[in-house]
Amino acid sequence: MVKGMRKKILVKEEYCIGCRLCEIYCVTAHSQSKNLIRVFRYELGELAPAVIVEEREYTTFAVQCRHCEEASCVRACITGAMHRDSSTGAVYVDRDKCVGCWMCIMVCPYGVIKRGTGSNKVASKCDLCLDRELPACVENCPNEALVLTEVNE
Amino acid sequence: MRYLIIGTGPAGIAAAEKIRGLDEENEILMLTSEEIAGYSKPLITYFLGRKVNEDRMFYRPPWYFEERNISVMTSTKVIEVNPAKKLVITESGEAINYDRLLIATGGLPIVPEIEGLNPSEMEGVFTFTQWKDSKDVAKYITDNDVTEAVVLGGGLIGLKTTEALLELGLKVSIVELSDRILSNTFDKKASMIVTSALQKRGCNVYTNDTIVQVKGKKKITKVVLKSGREIKTKLLIIAIGVKPNVGFLKESGVRVNRGVVVNEHMETNITDIFAAGDCAEFYDPRLGKSSTIAIWPVAFSEGEVAGYNMAGERVSYQGGIPMNSVEIAGVATISVGNTSAEVENVEILEYESDKRSVYKKLVIKDGKLVGAVFVGDIDRAGIYTGLILQKVDVSSFKDDLMRDDFGLVYLPKEYRKKLMEGELKVWLE
Numbered sequence: 047m048v049k050g051m052r053k054k055i056l057v058k059e060e061y062c063i064g065c066r067l068c069e070i071y072c073v074t075a076h077s078q079s080k081n082l083i084r085v086f087r088y089e090l091g092e093l094a095p096a097v098i099v100e101e102r103e104y105t106t107f108a109v110q111c112r113h114c115e116e117a118s119c120v121r122a123c124i125t126g127a128m129h130r131d132s133s134t135g136a137v138y139v140d141r142d143k144c145v146g147c148w149m150c151i152m153v154c155p156y157g158v159i160k161r162g163t164g165s166n167k168v169a170s171k172c173d174l175c176l177d178r179e180l181p182a183c184v185e186n187c188p189n190e191a192l193v194l195t196e197v198n199e
Numbered sequence: 200m201r202y203l204i205i206g207t208g209p210a211g212i213a214a215a216e217k218i219r220g221l222d223e224e225n226e227i228l229m230l231t232s233e234e235i236a237g238y239s240k241p242l243i244t245y246f247l248g249r250k251v252n253e254d255r256m257f258y259r260p261p262w263y264f265e266e267r268n269i270s271v272m273t274s275t276k277v278i279e280v281n282p283a284k285k286l287v288i289t290e291s292g293e294a295i296n297y298d299r300l301l302i303a304t305g306g307l308p309i310v311p312e313i314e315g316l317n318p319s320e321m322e323g324v325f326t327f328t329q330w331k332d333s334k335d336v337a338k339y340i341t342d343n344d345v346t347e348a349v350v351l352g353g354g355l356i357g358l359k360t361t362e363a364l365l366e367l368g369l370k371v372s373i374v375e376l377s378d379r380i381l382s383n384t385f386d387k388k389a390s391m392i393v394t395s396a397l398q399k400r401g402c403n404v405y406t407n408d409t410i411v412q413v414k415g416k417k418k419i420t421k422v423v424l425k426s427g428r429e430i431k432t433k434l435l436i437i438a439i440g441v442k443p444n445v446g447f448l449k450e451s452g453v454r455v456n457r458g459v460v461v462n463e464h465m466e467t468n469i470t471d472i473f474a475a476g477d478c479a480e481f482y483d484p485r486l487g488k489s490s491t492i493a494i495w496p497v498a499f500s501e502g503e504v505a506g507y508n509m510a511g512e513r514v515s516y517q518g519g520i521p522m523n524s525v526e527i528a529g530v531a532t533i534s535v536g537n538t539s540a541e542v543e544n545v546e547i548l549e550y551e552s553d554k555r556s557v558y559k560k561l562v563i564k565d566g567k568l569v570g571a572v573f574v575g576d577i578d579r580a581g582i583y584t585g586l587i588l589q590k591v592d593v594s595s596f597k598d599d600l601m602r603d604d605f606g607l608v609y610l611p612k613e614y615r616k617k618l619m620e621g622e623l624k625v626w627l628e
C-alpha cells in the first residue's frame with residue numbers, strides 16, 4: 047500500500063450532462079499534435095479516450111481509471127507493465143513492457159482499460175495527466191462533474 | 200529474524216513485497232531452483248515466438264530486489280523442510296534457517312506414460328514451464344531445422360506454445376484428449392471458433408485423441424495417436440497440465456493433499472509455515488471445498504495474503520475463480536468462472552455475430568452471474584468479472600447484461616456508488 051497523498055478524480059453523476067467534452071480533451075491531451083481540430087480531423091480514429099462517458103435515459107457520467115488502492119489490474123499483469131508509481135501513487139502502464147495479453151482488461155471491475163490496435167497493441171488507460179496541473183477531462187468539464195481531489199492514505 | 204521464501208514466481212514476489220511494506224528491518228531471503236529469478240513464466244511463449252526479447256522477460260528486474268533489500272539465491276533447490284529445527288536443506292547440502300517460511304514452489308509439468316517415451320533420454324521432447332525450456336526449444340528448432348511440431352494438450356500452455364510455434368512458421372498439430380480445446384475454461388462454441396481460427400492458420404487440431412506411442416531412436420521422429428493416425432515430427436511439446444510442486448515436503452509433516460493445504464490466511468498446519476500460489480490448495484471454509492487454481496492472479500493474491508499474515512497483519516483471502524485471457528490465432532478471448540452449460544439449473548444468455556466474429560455468453564445461477572465467455576470482443580469484460588467475484592444479484596438488470604453498450608450505468612445505483620467511491624476490495628479482506 048502506498049502511504050501519503052494521492053490524486054483522485056471524483057465522478058459526480060448528478061452534474062454530468064453527457065456532452066463528451068472530456069473524451070475529446072482526453073484524446074487531445076494524449077495526441078501528437080495536442081491540437082483539438084487536428085485531432086478531430088486526423089487522429090481520432092487511432093486514439094481512444096481514456097475516459098468513458100456512459101449514458102442511459104437520464105443518467106450519464108464519465109468514468110476513468112480509479113487508480114485503485116488494491117488494484118486488480120496490477121495483480122493480474124503478467125509482465126509488470128501495469129504498476130503503481132511509488133512517488134505519485136497512480137497506476138500506470140509501461141508501454142515498453144506490455145505485451146497486450148489483456149489480463150488487466152479481464153479483471154478491472156470498472157472496465158476502463160482499452161486495447162490499443164495495430165502496432166500500438168498495448169493496454170491504454172487514464173494516467174491522471176500528471177504532466178499537467180489538472181487532468182484534461184477535469185479542466186474542461188463545463189459542469190464540474192469531474193473533480194480532482196487529493197486523498198491521504 | 201528471517202523470512203524465507205521458496206520460489207520467485209508471482210506468489211513469492213507478492214509476499215516479499217507485502218512483507219517489506221510492513222517490515223522494513225528484518226531479512227527477506229528468496230530461493231529459486233532456477234538460474235534466473237524475477238522473470239515472468241507466462242512470457243516464455245512470447246520469448247519463443249520472438250515477441251519479447253531477453254530484457255523484457257523480467258517481471259521484476261534484479262535491481263528491484265536490491266532496491267528493497269530482498270536477498271535472492273538462484274540455482275538453489277530445496278529438497279527438504281525440517282519444521283522442528285526450522286530450517287530447509289538444499290540440494291547441495293546447505294541448511295538455511297528460517298523464522299517464517301513461505302512455500303511458493305509453483306507447479307510441475309505432468310508427463311504421461313507413453314510407449315517409447317523417456318523424456319530425459321529422447322531428444323526433441325519437451326515440457327514447457329520454465330524459461331530454460333523456451334531457450335532449449337528455440338535452440339532445438341534451429342539446430343535441427345524443425346519445420347513441424349506436435350503439441351500434446353490443448354489447454355492454456357499448449358495453445359500459447361502453439362501460437363509461438365506458428366509465429367516461427369512451423370506447422371503445428373495439437374492433440375487433445377477431451378472433446379475440445381481449452382475445455383477447462385471454454386464452452387463448446389468458444390472452442391469451435393478458436394479451433395477454426397487455428398485451422399485457418401494451417402494448424403491441425405485432433406480432439407478426443409491422444410498419443411499412444413512415440414517413435415525414434417535418439418531423436419523423436421513420429422508420434423502415433425490412439426485413433427491410429429501417425430504424425431511425423433521432430434518436436435513434441437508436452438503440455439497437458441501442471442500439478443503442485445510439493446514432493447520435497449514428504450517427510451516434513453506439512454499437510455499436503457493435492458497441494459499444500461492452507462486456510463484463508465495461507466497458513467499450513469504447521470506454525471510459521473505458509474504456502475501460496477500453484478503449489479497451494481486453498482480450503483475455503485465458506486464453501487467447505489478446497490481447490491488449486493493455477494493462474495497468475497490467484498498466485499499473486501495468495502502471495503499477498505501470505506505476506507501480510509507473515510508480517511503480522513491479519514488479512515483473509517476471499518477465494519479465487521478460474522479465469523483466463525488468451526489471444527489465439529488473432530482472436531482475443533476471455534473466460535471467467537464456470538462457463539459450461541453442463542452446470543445444473545443455470546440460465547444462459549448468449550450473443551453471437553458471425554459478421555463481427557463475436558461470441559459472448561453469460562451463465563447465471565440463483566440470480567448471480569457465475570461465468571462469462573467473450574470471444575472476439577473483450578472490451579469491458581472486467582465489469583462482469585467484478586460482478587462474479589462480488590456475487591452481485593443480477594436479476595434486476597439481467598436483460599441489460601448483453602447490451603452492446605453495457606456498462607456501469609446499468610448496474611444498480613447502490614453497487615455503482617460503492618464501486619465509484621469505495622474502491623471495492625475484490626480479492627482480499
Ligand SMILES: Cc1cc2nc3c(=O)[nH]c(=O)nc-3n(C[C@H](O)[C@H](O)[C@H](O)COP(=O)(O)OP(=O)(O)OC[C@H]3O[C@@H](n4cnc5c(N)ncnc54)[C@H](O)[C@@H]3O)c2cc1C
Binds near residue numbers: 275305359
Ligand atoms: C507457458 C505458460 C504460460 C502461462 N500463461 C498464463 C497466463 O497467460 N495467465 C495466467 O493467469 N497464468 C498463466 N500461466 C500460469 C502462471 O504462470 C502460474 O499460475 C504462476 O506462475 C504461478 O505462480 P507461483 O508463484 O505459484 O509459481 P511459479 O511461478 O511456478 O514459481 C515457482 C518458483 O519456485 C521455484 N522452485 C520450485 N521448486 C523449488 C525448490 N524445490 N527449491 C527452490 N525453488 C523452487 C521455481 O524456480 C520458481 O521460482 C502460464 C504458465 C506457463 C508455464
Ligand code: SF4
Binds near residue numbers: 111154157
Ligand atoms: S485500471 Fe481498473 S483495476 Fe486498475 S487501477 Fe484503474 S480502475 Fe483500478
Ligand code: SF4
Binds near residue numbers: 123149
Ligand atoms: S495487457 Fe499489458 S498491462 Fe495489461 S496485463 Fe497484459 S502486459 Fe499487463
